[in-house]
Amino acid sequence: MEVTDVDVIPVEMNVDSLEDGGIAPYQGKFSSVERVERVLIRLCTETGIEGWGEIRPSPSVESTMGLLRNDVIPQVIGRSVWEIESFVSGFHYEYLDLNSYIAGVEMAMWDALGKHLDAPLHRLLGGKASDHVPVASTLGILSPERSRTYASMALDQGYDVLKLKAGRDWQTDVERVVAMHEEVDGNLEFRLDPNQGWTFEDAVRVGARLEDAGIYLQYLEQPVRIDTFGTYKRLRNRLSTPIGINEDAYFPRNLSHLLGEDAIDVAVVDLVPAGGILALKSQAAVAAEHGISVAHHDGFDLGIKKAAVLHAVASTTAINLAVDTVYPAWEDYLLENPLTVSEGTMAVPDGPGLGVSVDEGKLEQYRIG
Template structure:
C-alpha cells in the first residue's frame, strides 16, 4: 500500500454560547477570545482505496497551513507506505523549524489507515487498553456496577475567563453534568484569577478539582502569590498549568519549591527536548502533553515514555478538538501507558461536528471508538457547510 495524495480542508465551527447549558463561547483567554474555531482536516489517500483522517489547528492562516501540508509535507510522503509511521516522522527534518507539528495530522491519518487495513482500533495497535477507570463515584452505583460504558475516558471541563459570579454558574453546570475536574483560563489579572477559583470552589462545596491555566500570563512573583493565597484558603489545585513563560526552567523549579500547588508545564513541552530538561531541572509535577506539536501519536508515545520513566504523571491538552482529533486523543490516552489524569476537552461545547456520529459526553466521560482506525466516519456535507 502506498500514499497517493494528501488533502487539507479548513472548517470554521461555532461554539455553543455561554447562555446555554455547558456553553463556553466566547471563550476568553490571556491572549484573546473566540466564538468559533478554525480547524484543519487532513485526508491521506492510498492506492488501495483506503483513506485516513487527521486534524490540527490553524497556524497563521488557513491558506498557509493548507499550503505547508499539501505543498510541503505531501511530496515527502507520497509513494511511501502509511504503515511506516516512525520512518515517515523521522525523515521530516527541516532546519530552523519544528515541522513535526504540521506532520501530526498526516501521521494520525496514517494510523487511521493502518487500523482500517487491519480491522483494529488504534488503541489496540498501540498495545491495548491502559486507561484508568473514571474516579468520580457517580460513574458506578452502590453495587459497583458501571453507570457508563466500560470503554470510557473521564475528561476535564474547560472554561474561559469569566467574572467570579458567572464562573459559579458554569462550575455548578459542570458538576451537575458529571464532571469531576474543571480547568479555567487565567492570566489577565492574577487577583481576579484567585477570586474566580474561590467562587467556583465555594459554589460546588469543594466537589470539583480545579486546573488554573494562565498560558504563561503570570510573572514568577504573581504565580507565587496566586498559589500561596489559594493554599491559605485551603484550596489545592490539581495543578497550575504553564504559569510563567517557556524556557524558564530554573524559575519554574523555584516556583515548584516555594508552593505546594502542583506545577504542570504545557507550552514548554511543545519545544523539542524540553520535556527531559524540565524533568532534570525538577521543574514539573505533572506534564500536559499534546500530540500535535509532538508530531503525532508516535511522537506523543515517545514523550509519554520519557515522563513515565521519570515518575511524572501526565495528561493531554485540548485545542478545541473536533471529532477527528478527539478520537485520536481518546485512542492515545487509552493505548499509551501513563495517562493517569483526565484529558482536557471542549467537545461538549461545539454547535456541530464533522463526523457522522458525534460523541456524547456522558457523566463527564467520552466513549472511545471501537471501530477500525480512529473509528469515526467523516460527513463531507458538514465539512463543506463549514469549509473556508
C-alpha cells in the same frame, strides 16, 4: 497499500455560546474564542481506503496548507500506510519545526492502517487499558458569580475536574476559584491556566492565596513564559501546589530539561505539536520515568483529533490525569456520529482506525477558502 493522494481541507466551526450552554466567548489571557479554523487531511490509498487527520493551522490556514502541500505531503505519496516511523523521522530542517504538520498526516496514516486491518487504532498501539477516558471540563475567564453557575453545572454533569483560563488579573483569578470551590463544597478539582500570563511574583501570590484558603489545585499550568527554567524550579520550591507545563512540553528539550531539574509535577502534552502519536507516547514514557503525572491538552479539537487523542490516551497508561475537552461546546459537529461525554468520561471508539466517520455534507457546509 500505497498512499496515492492527500487532500487538505480548511474548515471553520462555531463554539456554542454561554447563553446556549456552551463556553463562547472563551476568554483567556491573550484571546477570546468564538469560532475556530482547522485544517483537515484526507489521505487516499490505492485500495480506496481513506484516512483522516486534523491540525490547528499555524500561523495561518494559507501557510499551513502551503507547507503541507509543498513539504510534507510529497514525502508520504507512494509510501505504504504502515511506513509511519520512517515517515515521521524523515524530516530535517535546521530552522523550521514541522512537527504539527507531520502529526496530521501521521494521524491519517494510522486511521487508514486501522481500516485496512479492520482494527481500532488503540489495538495497533498496544491495546486500550480502559473503555472510557476521564475528561476535564473547561471554562474561560468569567466573573466569579457566573463561574459559580458553571461549576455547579459541571458537577451535576458528572465531571470531577474543571480547567479554568486565567491571567488577566491574578486577584480576580483567585476570587473565581474560591467562589467555585465554595459553590460545589469542594467536590471539584481545578486546573488553572494563565497561558504564560503571570510574573513569578503573581504566580506565587495566586498559589499561596489559594493554599491559605484551603484550596489545592490539581495543578497550576504554565503560569509563566516558556524557556524560564529557573523560574519553575523556584516556583515549585515556594508552593505546595503542583506545577505543570503545557507550551513548554511542545519543545522536547524543554520538557527534558525541566524533568532533569526536578522543576515540575505535571506535563500537559498534545499529540499534534509533539509530532504525532508515536512522539506523544515517547514524551509520556519519559515523563513517567521521572515520576510526574501527564495530562492531554485540548486545542479546540474537532472530532477527528479528539478520537485520535482517546485512542492514544487509552493505550498509554503514563497519561494518568483527565484529558482536557471542549468537545461538548461545539455548535455543530463534523462527524456522522459525534462523540459524547457521559459522567465525566468519553468512550474510546471501537470501529476500524479512528473509529469515526466524517459527514461529507457538514464538511462542505463548513469548508472555507
